[in-house]
Amino acid sequence: MTDDQKINERTATDLVRYALACHASGKPIKREGIRAQVLTGASSRGFKPLMDRANELLEQNFGLRMVALPSHEKTLVEIETATTATPTNTQQKANGPKAAVNKWVLQSVLPDEARQKLELAQTEEEQSILGFAAMVLSLIFVSNMSVNVDQLILYVRKLGPPACISAPADSRSAPAHASDAQMEQAAREAISYLVRQGYVDKVRLASAGRHTVGETQATQQADGGGGGGESDEGMVYTWGPQARVEFQPLDMARFIAAATGQECTSEFVKTIGRAYGSNIAEP
Amino acid sequence: MPMALTLSAVAQQMLVQWCMAAQIFSEPAFRQAVGRVGSSQAAETDDEVCRQEEIQPIVEQINSSMAAFSLELRSCMDQTSGERMWSLVNTNADDMFKAATKYTPNELAMLKALVEGIFTDASGNYAMALHDALRLGSSITTVSRTEAEALVRRFSRDGWLDDKREGFVVLGSRAIIELQSVFNLGFGDYVRLCSLCKEMATRGLACSECLEAVVHPYCAERVAEASGQLTCPACHQRIRQPRRFGPGERGVPHSAPAAGGGEKNGSDAEESDIEQASEEPATQSIKRLRINDDDDDDGD
Numbered sequence: 256m257t258d259d260q261k262i263n264e265r266t267a268t269d270l271v272r273y274a275l276a277c278h279a280s281g282k283p284i285k286r287e288g289i290r291a292q293v294l295t296g297a298s299s300r301g302f303k304p305l306m307d308r309a310n311e312l313l314e315q316n317f318g319l320r321m322v323a324l325p326s327h328e329k330t331l332v333e334i335e336t337a338t339t340a341t342p343t344n345t346q347q348k349a350n351g352p353k354a355a356v357n358k359w360v361l362q363s364v365l366p367d368e369a370r371q372k373l374e375l376a377q378t379e380e381e382q383s384i385l386g387f388a389a390m391v392l393s394l395i396f397v398s399n400m401s402v403n404v405d406q407l408i409l410y411v412r413k414l415g416p417p418a419c420i421s422a423p424a425d426s427r428s429a430p431a432h433a434s435d436a437q438m439e440q441a442a443r444e445a446i447s448y449l450v451r452q453g454y455v456d457k458v459r460l461a462s463a464g465r466h467t468v469g470e471t472q473a474t475q476q477a478d479g480g481g482g483g484g485e486s487d488e489g490m491v492y493t494w495g496p497q498a499r500v501e502f503q504p505l506d507m508a509r510f511i512a513a514a515t516g517q518e519c520t521s522e523f524v525k526t527i528g529r530a531y532g533s534n535i536a537e538p
Numbered sequence: 539m540p541m542a543l544t545l546s547a548v549a550q551q552m553l554v555q556w557c558m559a560a561q562i563f564s565e566p567a568f569r570q571a572v573g574r575v576g577s578s579q580a581a582e583t584d585d586e587v588c589r590q591e592e593i594q595p596i597v598e599q600i601n602s603s604m605a606a607f608s609l610e611l612r613s614c615m616d617q618t619s620g621e622r623m624w625s626l627v628n629t630n631a632d633d634m635f636k637a638a639t640k641y642t643p644n645e646l647a648m649l650k651a652l653v654e655g656i657f658t659d660a661s662g663n664y665a666m667a668l669h670d671a672l673r674l675g676s677s678i679t680t681v682s683r684t685e686a687e688a689l690v691r692r693f694s695r696d697g698w699l700d701d702k703r704e705g706f707v708v709l710g711s712r713a714i715i716e717l718q719s720v721f722n723l724g725f726g727d728y729v730r731l732c733s734l735c736k737e738m739a740t741r742g743l744a745c746s747e748c749l750e751a752v753v754h755p756y757c758a759e760r761v762a763e764a765s766g767q768l769t770c771p772a773c774h775q776r777i778r779q780p781r782r783f784g785p786g787e788r789g790v791p792h793s794a795p796a797a798g799g800g801e802k803n804g805s806d807a808e809e810s811d812i813e814q815a816s817e818e819p820a821t822q823s824i825k826r827l828r829i830n831d832d833d834d835d836d837g838d
Contacts, residue, residue: 269634272607276638279558292634316603317558318551365552372574373556378695 263301267308269293274313274321274361283324283358283453314364321359324453324496360500383417387445388454389510390414392498395455396507397530401491404457408442416445446492453497459489504528504535544599549575554600557611557626562697562712565593565613565622572596608635614714617732617741620756623711625697631720644679648686649693651678656699656709657721657740658728661789664740665706706785714738728792732757733771741784748773752783752790 256264270293277284289302306321313319363370394410395402402410433441449455494502502510508527512519521537528535545553552575560567572593597611604610608630613622628635639646651674656666666674668690675686690707693699697712718738721729732739733751742754750772753761758780762768768777783790 268606272630272634273637275558275607275609276634279638279640281640292637315547316551316607317554318548319555363555365548365555369548369552369575373552373559373571 263305263308266293267305267312270305270309271312271316274309274319274359275317278319278361283360284321286357313361318363318365318369319361320364322362322500323356324358324360325499326357326496358496360497362500380417380419384420387414387417387420388449388452388498389502390514391446391449392454392494392502393507393511393514395492395494396504397511397527399530399532401460401493403491404487407446407492408439411442411445412438416441420445420448450495453495454501455492455498456495457490457492460491504531504533505537507531508535545572545576545596550600550603553596554604554626557600557624562623562625562710562715565624568624569593612715612718614711614718615735615737615754615756616711617739617754618756620760623715625712625715627716629719644681645689648675648679648681648689649698651675652690652693652699652707653709653713653717654725656707657725658792659789660791662783662791663785663787663789664783665703665708665785668701668705668707671701671707703785708785709740714740734758734761741787743768743777743780743782744790745770745772745775745777746779746781747775747777755784 270289273289273293274284277288294305310320313321365373391407391411391414394407398406446455450457505524508524509519511527512523517523524535524537553571556571556575557563557568560571563571601610604626608628609626610629611624612627613624615622628638641649652666652671655671655674656664659665671690672683672686675681675689676683679686679689681689690699690701694701694707694710697710699713700708700710721738730739730742730752731737732742732754734753734757737754739752739754742752743758745751748770751770753768753771758768758777768780769775770777781790782788
C-alpha cells in the first residue's frame with residue numbers, strides 16, 4: 256500500500272469511528288461533523304470515495320451502512336403531490352427532488368432473519384417510545400401522510416403518550432387524575448419529542464403557492480425546543496426524516512395489520528396503499 | 539453439539555451489533571448470543587449456548603477485527619458474585635470517544651464528578667452515600683434533587699453506577715471496564731488490585747496482619763471453600779480478622795506510603811515490609827494499608 260493509500264485507509268477508518276460515535280450518541284452523522292472531526296482541514300475532493308470505503312468497512316466489520324437522511328424539502332413536495340394525486344405526480348412523489356445529502360444514519364444491512372435471531376436488548380423506555388412513535392406514524396401513514404395539528408393532539412391524548420417523554424422530569428410519577436390542560440400539555444410534549452427525534456415533521460401546506468419551511472427538528476432546536484410559538488393554522492404533521500429511514504411502507508402495513516389484529520394479505524396491503532396515497536411494493 | 543471456534547462474517551457482524559446494543563452484558567448472556575448467531579440449521583435446540591471455553595477464541599477473533607477501530611471486548615468480574623461482565627469499549631480516548639455518548643454535557647459532568655468522588659473516597663470504601671451523591675449532583679448541574687435522583691438511576695441502569703447498595707452508590711461494572719486506563723493514569727494512588735485474580739478491587743478484605751494484600755469477597759470465598767481457611771497471598775498468614783472495604787463497611791483508608799515510595803501494582807505487594815503511615819493526606823500509592831493505632835480493637 257502506498258503512503259497515500261495508507262492515509263486514505265486511516266481516514267476511512269476514522270470516519271467509521273465517527274459514524275459509530277454519532278450512532279452511540281443518537282445523533283445523525285453530519286457532513287460538517289465529518290469535515291471537522293475526520294477530514295480536519297484536508298481536501299474534501301475525495302469525499303465520495305471516502306464514504307464508499309467507510310461503508311465497505313462498516314459492512315464488512317459491523318453489518319452496518321450509512322444511509323442518507325431525507326431532507327425536509329422533500330417532505331414538503333410529497334405532501335403537496337399527495338393531496339392532488341394524479342398518475343403523474345404519484346411518480347413525482349416516488350422520485351422526489353434531488354438535494355445534497357448532508358446527514359446520514361447507520362442502518363443494519365443484516366438479513367431480516369439474522370436480525371430477528373439477535374433479540375437485541377431494548378429497555379422498557381425504548382420499547383414504549385418506539386411503540387408510541389409507530390402508532391403516531393401509522394395514523395399519519397393512513398391519512399395520506401398528513402394529519403392536522405388538532406387531530407394528532409386528540410389522537411395522542413387518546414393513545415396516552417409514554418410518561419417518560421410527556422412529563423417533566425420532576426413529575427414523572429403521573430397524577431392519578433390529570434386535568435384537561437395537563438393532558439393537552441402532555442400530548443404536545445410527546446409530539447414535540449417526536450419532532451426533535453426526527454420521526455415527525457410539522458409543516459405548512461403550500462396552499463398559497465409558496466413553499467414555507469415548517470417546524471422540524473432543526474428549527475425546534477434553533478428555537479430551544481419550544482417550537483417558537485408558531486400558529487397552528489394550516490400546519491400539518493407528516494413523517495420526519497428518521498421515520499423515512501427506519502420504517503418502510505410495507506413495514507408500516509404489517510405493523511397496522513398486527514396492531515388491528517388482521518392478516519397482512521396482498522389485499523390488505525392494497526387497501527393500506529390507497530390510504531397512504533401510493534402503491535406499496537411487496538417483495 | 540460442538541460449536542465452531544470461529545464465526546462466519548455474518549455471524550461476527552451479528553454478534554458485534556448485539557454487543558453494541560447490549561452495551562454491558564454478563565458472560566452467560568454473551569454465550570447465549572454466541573450460540574444464537576453461530577447455531578447452524580442442524581442445531582438440536584434454538585437456545586444452544588456456547589460453552590465457556592469456546593468464548594476466548596471468539597473474543598480474540600472479534601478483537602482482532604475491531605482493533606483498527608479502537609474497539610475491544612473487555613471484561614471484569616463482579617466482585618461479590620464472581621459473574622464476569624463484558625463490554626465493547628473504545629480504547630482511544632480522543633474527541634470522537636468523548637462524543638460517543640447520549641448524555642448531555644451537564645449529565646456527563648455529574649457522572650464524572652460522581653465517579654471521581656466514589657473512586658477517591660478517603661475511607662477507601664469506593665462508595666458514596668446516596669444523599670451525598672444527590673447533593674453533589676445537584677451542585678454540579680443545578681438540577682433539582684428529584685432530577686438528580688433520576689439521573690443517578692439512569693447512570694445505574696446504563697451500568698456506570700450501582701445504586702442498589704443499601705443507601706450507597708458505587709461504581710458499576712461498565713465504569714470499571716471502560717475507565718480502567720483512566721483510573722490507572724489519573725488516579726493510580728487509589729487503585730487496588732485483588733492479590734488473587736489481579737483485577738481491580740473496589741470492595742473486599744484486607745489482610746490485617748501484613749497490611750499488604752486485598753482480595754475480592756468472591757475470591758476470598760473461593761479460596762476459603764477450597765482450603766478451609768483464608769490465607770493472605772502476601773504474608774501467608776491466616777486472615778482471622780480482615781478489614782473490610784466496600785459500601786457500608788468500615789473501610790481501609792487510602793494512605794501515603796513511607797519514605798522510599800512503593801509500586802502501585804498490587805501484584806508487587808509481597809516485596810514490602812509493614813510500614814507506619816504518615817500523617818499526610820494520601821498522595822502516593824495505597825498499596826500499603828494503614829491500620830490506626832486506635833483501631834486495634836476493631837473486633838472484625
